[in-house]
């Protein structure tokens with residue numbers, strides 16, 4: 001079966017973001033960018049399905065500026081077969097991302113679409129569910145285990161209070177949680193090979209989708225910082241402070 | 250304006266998070282209805298009818314909603330909600346699952362995880378793991394919004410007297426079915442609403458050592474959390490993870506034991522009123538946010554903490 005994986009280019013998770021002084025956003029100039037960690041997990045899951053002989057082709061898609069091709073190449077180096085870059089320079093919000101991905105789904109007809117559960121920049125946690133709704137597919141969100149079984153897929157989900165397992169008809173959408181797998185690193189030979197793998201570029205217009213911002217970011221501010229408090233000498237002092245100073249016990 | 254709040258519950262009791270979502274609805278202003286979708290969920294509807302500020306409770310009681318499948322809830326809420334100006338749910342794992350489906354079916358954007366209401370169409374939400382706070386305005390006619398419960402003080406659970414109306418809308422998308430679940434059974438307070446939370450990290454070394462934290466938690470009536478490292482290492486189950494991609498907590502007191510204080514962890518607890526850190530490394534970043542820091546070996550400090558608490562409680 002064919003698996004489609006959506007990957008997003010985001011700020012590297014190790015970078016401490018800084019809000020711009022004019023409060024229009026966060027400073028992304030000269031900041032290290034990387035594949036969203038949840039998307040790495042999505043790519044890894046697809047590659048494992050291929051290694052098990054369940055998937056036979058992995059197509060990876062990213063929406064964003066030209067630089068996203070780096071993340072597509074990374075996915076190709078990890079084992080994806082082919083890339084699609086949907087070039088969009090401005091603000092592509094979740095609903096539009098989902099509409100673009102829907103158009104790709106209609107062209108490619110994958111059996112399984114794997115996305116990250118959230119991107120660590122906008123922390124929206126929406127795109128996979130929106131894509132599933134628009135395409136009329138079932139969804140297994142926050143997956144910690146994915147088992148393909150004929151025309152069904154069983155997805156174990158990390159939910160409040162524990163784990164929950166669903167059975168979904170294929171085709172289906174899965175969004176990854178942290179413990180689904182541990183992504184591998186790309187080897188140098190595979191990075192070289194990835195450069196020769198096919199990568200198509202298209203525009204939202206090619207896919208018949210018009211990008212329409214519905215959400216306007218009015219301002220972005222730094223959070224009210226917490227300052228370091230005091231160090232206590234021992235446990236007795238700690239308990240005394242909690243009881244008599246902070247009055248929280 | 251009319252606001253539809255989707256209740257979060259387990260078919261037998263209403264989750265406190267719902268009361269915080271009603272509080273967010275009050276901040277927007279307008280009539281507030283609550284939709285209770287589930288199976289044999291009459292008790293939940295009764296509880297919702299008593300919540301302060303609720304005008305009407307709508308009940309969709311059907312096997313199709315028993316396990317809160319996103320496909321079925323999405324269709325139901327999109328249909329019931331299309332007459333409202335706002336549809337709100339908590340940003341728990343159920344709300345996160347079905348709400349984007351509702352938004353997509355209604356062809357509107359979703360505003361995720363708000364912590365403040367500025368006006369009827371403008372909301373404040375953390376991005377980048379809480380390292381930036383964005384104010385966003387939506388131009389859609391129906392506003393689909395998930396609410397971070399710790400951002401809003403819950404309305405009173407008692408005192409209201411809303412009418413209760415049964416809905417006869419059955420949406421079974423037939424795309425998914427429930428197979429099973431593993432619920433962590435515990436008598437301890439729910440992490441998300443506990444007044445005190447004590448969390449362990451990689452420094453705990455193994456799952457058995459969490460018993461030390463349990464003993465302290467029992468004394469304090471606290472919930473127990475963990476860092477991702479502790480969950481990944483298999484010390485404790487996934488639903489205990491606090492952080493950007495786990496639970497968001499804001500208790501009166503948060504005690505971090507053997508946790509270094511990575512930004513992803515801080516994203517889940519830095520709104521706590523008082524933070525205590527116990528860590529043997531005095532350079533650990535957790536001390537930069539802690540009100541009270543104790544540089545000590547946790548294997549000595551935690552048993553001492555238990556003893557000292559016994560003296561004063």
Ligand SMILES: Cc1cc2nc3c(=O)[nH]c(=O)nc-3n(C[C@H](O)[C@H](O)[C@H](O)COP(=O)(O)OP(=O)(O)OC[C@H]3O[C@@H](n4cnc5c(N)ncnc54)[C@H](O)[C@@H]3O)c2cc1C
Nearest residue numbers: 006007062063064092094115116118119122124125126127
């Ligand atoms: C160049 C650029 C600039 C932007 N500038 C702004 C801005 O200034 N203000 C603003 O509010 N928003 C901006 N956005 C949009 C914002 O990042 C969107 O909210 C986002 O694209 C979709 O939501 P999300 O990634 O948070 O989705 P989530 O639902 O959190 O993401 C879940 C998953 O969806 C998939 N996915 C999401 N987006 C993409 C993508 N682009 N390509 C491939 N897969 C994807 C991934 O698998 C991801 O793990 C910008 C987007 C881009 C590409």
Ligand SMILES: Cc1cc2nc3c(=O)[nH]c(=O)nc-3n(C[C@H](O)[C@H](O)[C@H](O)COP(=O)(O)OP(=O)(O)OC[C@H]3O[C@@H](n4cnc5c(N)ncnc54)[C@H](O)[C@@H]3O)c2cc1C
Nearest residue numbers: 450451452476477478492493494495507508509514529547
């Ligand atoms: C996409 C993404 C999402 C993430 N989401 C989350 C999330 O939601 N929640 C989360 O927590 N993390 C999350 N993380 C992981 C995060 O980056 C850190 O790796 C994690 O929080 C570290 O956990 P820790 O503090 O327990 O472990 P460590 O960083 O290893 O720290 C252990 C601490 O214990 C101390 N210690 C050790 N032994 C003792 C002792 N005997 N006595 C006292 N102190 C001791 C050490 O000094 C150290 O400070 C995420 C990461 C990524 C990439």
